[in-house]
Amino acid sequence: MSDTPQLVAPGLYAQGTRRFTLGPDGELRPFSPNRSKLAAYLKLGGTAWPFGEGCRVLYLGAASGTTVSHIADCCPRGRVFAVEKALRPLRELVTLCGERDNVVPLQADASMPERYGAIVGLVDVLYQDVAAPNQGAIFAANAARFCRPGALGMLMVKARSIDAAAPPGAIIDEVEVGLPPQAQLLERIGLGPFERDHAALVVRLGTAAASTGTP
Numbered sequence: 001m002s003d004t005p006q007l008v009a010p011g012l013y014a015q016g017t018r019r020f021t022l023g024p025d026g027e028l029r030p031f032s033p034n035r036s037k038l039a040a041y042l043k044l045g046g047t048a049w050p051f052g053e054g055c056r057v058l059y060l061g062a063a064s065g066t067t068v069s070h071i072a073d074c075c076p077r078g079r080v081f082a083v084e085k086a087l088r089p090l091r092e093l094v095t096l097c098g099e100r101d102n103v104v105p106l107q108a109d110a111s112m113p114e115r116y117g118a119i120v121g122l123v124d125v126l127y128q129d130v131a132a133p134n135q136g137a138i139f140a141a142n143a144a145r146f147c148r149p150g151a152l153g154m155l156m157v158k159a160r161s162i163d164a165a166a167p168p169g170a171i172i173d174e175v176e177v178g179l180p181p182q183a184q185l186l187e188r189i190g191l192g193p194f195e196r197d198h199a200a201l202v203v204r205l206g207t208a209a210a211s212t213g214t215p
């Protein structure tokens with residue numbers, strides 16, 4: 001096996017079971033399933049990789065930008081609109097992404113998409129990881145407003161944020177049933193053992209053809 005990580009998808013490199021993205025300084029950055037649910041999703045067999053060159057991404061629940069930074073590095077001529085409600089992680093996000101001019105940090109509540117509607121426009125990918133009780137409703141509202149036909153939706157569901165007492169599988173079932181009518185479920189992947197009681201739901205929104213790399 002080669003010692004050099006090989007490009008396996010737009011912006012994504014693999015060496016054995018490890019994955020990397022290419023940072024702004026040309027350094028390979030480990031993309032760890034212990035630090036990012038998107039990396040965990042890939043590690044656990046997820047196949048969707050809608051990111052690439054000019055991709056426009058709306059990212060809800062950016063926190064301090066760990067996953068945002070990897071996605072941004074895979075979309076060098078695109079834009080990542082990174083929405084985060086809490087001020088503290090957002091400050092770190094701004095610092096971390098200071099060297100990336102394709103990230104637009106937005107301090108907003110993702111349940112009020114009208115607050116950032118004028119800035120975002122249509123996107124190719126909606127990625128959500130908000131750990132909030134109304135995760136399904138937030139996803140539906142943002143999908144309806146911002147996703148172009150054929151966009152890909154990646155919803156990281158944290159069951160315990162919706163109901164800490166009910167069985168996580170049943171909660172994730174409910175989120176799946178409540179997906180917007182224009183969403184076609186492509187994958188449902190449990191994120192354990194990296195993230196307990198989480199699942200990634202991947203959906204195609206609207207009617208355009210599915211693709212990887214060129215959204």
Ligand SMILES: C[S@@+](CC[C@H](N)C(=O)[O-])C[C@H]1O[C@@H](n2cnc3c(N)ncnc32)[C@H](O)[C@@H]1O
Pocket residue numbers: 035036037060061062063064065066067068083084085086089108109110111129130131132
């Ligand atoms: C699990 S963390 C996100 C981790 C991040 N996605 C990553 O991979 O690096 C969830 C984040 O969602 C944010 N959040 C929760 N509810 C939100 C809302 N309604 N609007 C925007 N952000 C929200 C929280 O403040 C928190 O930073």
